[in-house]
Amino acid sequence: MSARYNTGDAVRVRTAFPPGHCRTPFYCRGKSGTIVRYCGDFRNPEELAYGAYEGPLTPMYRVRFAQTDLWPGYDGPAQDKCEIEIYEHWLVPAEGSDHA
Numbered sequence: 712m713s714a715r716y717n718t719g720d721a722v723r724v725r726t727a728f729p730p731g732h733c734r735t736p737f738y739c740r741g742k743s744g745t746i747v748r749y750c751g752d753f754r755n756p757e758e759l760a761y762g763a764y765e766g767p768l769t770p771m772y773r774v775r776f777a778q779t780d781l782w783p784g785y786d787g788p789a790q791d792k793c794e795i796e797i798y799e800h801w802l803v804p805a806e807g808s809d810h811a
Contacts, residue, residue, distance in 0.1 A: 714770040714799070720746045721805035722774060724797060733757060735801045743805045744776040750796055770799040 716722060726741040734756045752768035778791040785791070 714749045716746045718746055718748055722802045723805045725801050725803055735797055738781055739795055742776055742780050744774040747773040747775045771796055
């Protein structure tokens with residue numbers, strides 16, 4: 712599978728609450744960030760958790776978020792960032808991005 716996003720692309724994490732194992736942190740769902748880098752292609756951990764060892768590889772990205780966007784009432788410095796590695800199937804283009 713080829714990577715859909717490039718460094719610098721604006722993305723939003725899907726707001727989804729599937730049952731079972733989920734690797735995408737709750738606190739970043741629905742939030743927008745920026746692709747920092749493409750990490751490579753890996754087996755989907757949500758399927759691996761249930762013994763599905765075959766199937767396509769899934770691109771994973773490191774996404775940077777502003778702490779103030781992730782945490783309501785965050786009182787640290789406005790420039791503080793958080794980076795999270797997220798699989799492509801959890802990402803959509805951010806509204807207003809050229810990637811839409």
